[in-house]
Amino acid sequence: MALGTGINTFLPFLKPYRRQVVLALIALVITAGAMLSLGKGVQFLIDKGLASGSEAGLTQTLLVFLSLVFLLGVGSFCRFYLVSWVGERVVADIRKAVFSHLLTLSPSFFEDNSPSEIQSRITSDTTLLQSVIGSSLSIALRSSLMLLGGILFLLVMHFKLTLILLTCVPFVVVPVLYFGRRVRSLSRDSQDEVANVGRYLSQALRHIKVVQAFTHERHDEERFSSAVEQAFRVSVKRITQRSLLTLMAILLSMGGIGVMLWFGGKDVISGAISAGDLASFLFYSIIVAGAVTALSEVIGELQRAAGAAERIMELLNVSSDITGGQEGSVDSENSNMLQGETFIELNQVTFCYPTRPNTPVLKNLSLTIKQGETVALVGPSGAGKSTLFELLLRFYDPQQGEIRFGHHDIKDYDLTQWRHQLALVPQETALFDQSVLDNLGYANRETDKNAIIDAAKRANADEFIQLLDKGYDTRLGEDGVRLSGGQRQRIAIARAILKDAPILLLDEATSALDAQSEHKVQAALKLLMADRTTLVIAHRLATVLNADRIIVLDQGQIIAQGTHVQLLEECALYKRLADLQFGNMN
Numbered sequence: 001m002a003l004g005t006g007i008n009t010f011l012p013f014l015k016p017y018r019r020q021v022v023l024a025l026i027a028l029v030i031t032a033g034a035m036l037s038l039g040k041g042v043q044f045l046i047d048k049g050l051a052s053g054s055e056a057g058l059t060q061t062l063l064v065f066l067s068l069v070f071l072l073g074v075g076s077f078c079r080f081y082l083v084s085w086v087g088e089r090v091v092a093d094i095r096k097a098v099f100s101h102l103l104t105l106s107p108s109f110f111e112d113n114s115p116s117e118i119q120s121r122i123t124s125d126t127t128l129l130q131s132v133i134g135s136s137l138s139i140a141l142r143s144s145l146m147l148l149g150g151i152l153f154l155l156v157m158h159f160k161l162t163l164i165l166l167t168c169v170p171f172v173v174v175p176v177l178y179f180g181r182r183v184r185s186l187s188r189d190s191q192d193e194v195a196n197v198g199r200y201l202s203q204a205l206r207h208i209k210v211v212q213a214f215t216h217e218r219h220d221e222e223r224f225s226s227a228v229e230q231a232f233r234v235s236v237k238r239i240t241q242r243s244l245l246t247l248m249a250i251l252l253s254m255g256g257i258g259v260m261l262w263f264g265g266k267d268v269i270s271g272a273i274s275a276g277d278l279a280s281f282l283f284y285s286i287i288v289a290g291a292v293t294a295l296s297e298v299i300g301e302l303q304r305a306a307g308a309a310e311r312i313m314e315l316l317n318v319s320s321d322i323t324g325g326q327e328g329s330v331d332s333e334n335s336n337m338l339q340g341e342t343f344i345e346l347n348q349v350t351f352c353y354p355t356r357p358n359t360p361v362l363k364n365l366s367l368t369i370k371q372g373e374t375v376a377l378v379g380p381s382g383a384g385k386s387t388l389f390e391l392l393l394r395f396y397d398p399q400q401g402e403i404r405f406g407h408h409d410i411k412d413y414d415l416t417q418w419r420h421q422l423a424l425v426p427q428e429t430a431l432f433d434q435s436v437l438d439n440l441g442y443a444n445r446e447t448d449k450n451a452i453i454d455a456a457k458r459a460n461a462d463e464f465i466q467l468l469d470k471g472y473d474t475r476l477g478e479d480g481v482r483l484s485g486g487q488r489q490r491i492a493i494a495r496a497i498l499k500d501a502p503i504l505l506l507d508e509a510t511s512a513l514d515a516q517s518e519h520k521v522q523a524a525l526k527l528l529m530a531d532r533t534t535l536v537i538a539h540r541l542a543t544v545l546n547a548d549r550i551i552v553l554d555q556g557q558i559i560a561q562g563t564h565v566q567l568l569e570e571c572a573l574y575k576r577l578a579d580l581q582f583g584n585m586n
């Protein structure tokens with residue numbers, strides 16, 4: 001059964017808490033035992049206590065009864081506490097495991113799966129699991145035991161009456177299973193719809209300025225509302241099935257009790273059984289019926305949880321297509337290399353993005369970069385310059401060809417170690433809603449405050465940071481809305497300084513900068529590039545002039561390389577680009 005699959009996948013998460021699970025089961029058995037003994041207590045109370053007319057007998061039976069009640073109370077407390085505890089604990093562990101796993105997945109995974117959809121799985125699906133494990137699972141376990149125990153007691157007490165009761169069971173179980181299954185698939189749909197709503201919401205709010213600038217509010221409102229309504233419609237379907245489930249369970253189980261009472265009543269009248277017998281029989285029947293009803297209700301819930309579990313497990317089962325190798329230490333490889341020796345080498349690299357498998361972005365590209373060299377990449381928009389950086393960072397692997405560092409393919413190195421070799425200054429600096437200090441320290445969590453401030457100074461960032469209301473402790477809003485383009489870039493440069501990696505990947509952004517900040521960024525970059533092997537996507541003449549070599553990329557291929565002067569003469573595309581891009585500086 002699919003519910004079983006859901007539970008199986010959770011077993012590894014339950015394993016560390018075996019002790020608590022065993023204790024919960026013991027509490028479960030004790031409470032079920034106490035509850036079932038209560039029926040016998042009722043029989044005693046009527047037949048021995050009341051019918052005997054002895055007050056002492058009555059008191060004695062009551063004391064036994066109260067002891068059972070006490071046991072039941074304490075046992076229930078322990079059962080509920082332990083089952084809920086395990087539920088919460090497991091869900092917390094699952095959240096952590098899913099997040100850690102997601103961080104290892106390659107960026108291509110997130111192109112196919114929207115982050116907000118994933119977020120919904122981690123938050124709303126696990127919350128559903130939490131509440132279901134915390135309450136429904138506890139009820140389901142208790143009810144199952146009560147059902148079994150109750151039937152056993154009934155069989156021992158009165159075989160004929162029990163058989164009458166049991167003939168009703170298939171009438172209850174079959175519809176319960178049928179509706180339960182439907183609830184489950186609808187529940188999955190319902191969670192998917194909730195995720196859709198979440199996705200729409202986060203998109204609109206993230207791009208609120210665009211929404212407002214294009215006065216797109218009404219349109220967004222309508223689309224959001226139709227997403228919400230769709231989620232509502234799916235939920236209503238689920239609710240209908242669940243309500244029907246409950247209706248069936250009550251009608252059938254209670255109907256069975258009615259019939260049984262009728263037969264039992266006849267036996268009491270004929271003197272075949274005592275009134276106490278019938279009362280305790282009734283007690284067990286109600287327990288059994290109650291257990292069936294409760295089970296039918298929670299089976300729906302458990303099915304919902306299994307649906308949610310499935311969605312979470314799907315995430316945990318995705319494996320990253322970018323994995324690291326075991327090959328020797330990158331650091332020692334690096335330190336063995338001499339200035340001017342081949343450092344990075346691209347051999348016949350062909351690459352398509354996974355979302356466009358038939359459109360190669362880089363075609364048979366070969367390139368050698370020497371240690372300490374500064375190589376500028378120029379080319380029209382869409383030529384594949386940023387893609388080259390993404391391959392070096394191993395966000396993707398080429399379909400053909402290889403990228404080598406020293407004596408090995410970069411795929412052979414441990415992924416983390418390899419990425420330690422690269423410092424990226426991206427065109428768009430990602431900032432987090434944390435303090436400036438935290439944002440800078442992102443590059444290297446081992447460094448102390450002084451080193452961070454020193455790096456900020458060298459990146460020409462200290463000056464504007466000091467002017468912020470709380471200096472280095474100022475929180476940057478989500479997406480760093482409180483910083484200008486040039487300031488953000490200087491933060492990125494400071495990060496690269498802190499990372500102190502031997503290879504620098506620089507994606508210049510000029511558009512965001514005015515002359516003054518450009519000058520400051522320039523100075524900071526110069527310092528950063530000294531003694532490093534640098535690949536720079538160049539938009540500035542200064543960068544191009546300072547580069548040891550300029551590579552001209554067009555449609556994923558290198559069409560020329562050389563110095564600025566050489567290329568101006570030899571490469572028409574370069575000349576055109578230079579006129580356009582650097583025209584104002586020429």
Ligand SMILES: Nc1ncnc2c1ncn2[C@@H]1O[C@H](COP(=O)(O)OP(=O)(O)OP(=O)(O)O)[C@@H](O)[C@H]1O
Binds near residue numbers: 353
């Ligand atoms: N994640 C992606 N999925 C699919 N195609 C992509 C992806 N990223 C980039 N591309 C495509 O790959 C091609 C090369 O893009 P790339 O960003 O490398 O160009 P670029 O030379 O850096 O351009 P620019 O100077 O405008 O940044 C483009 O046609 C682009 O549309």
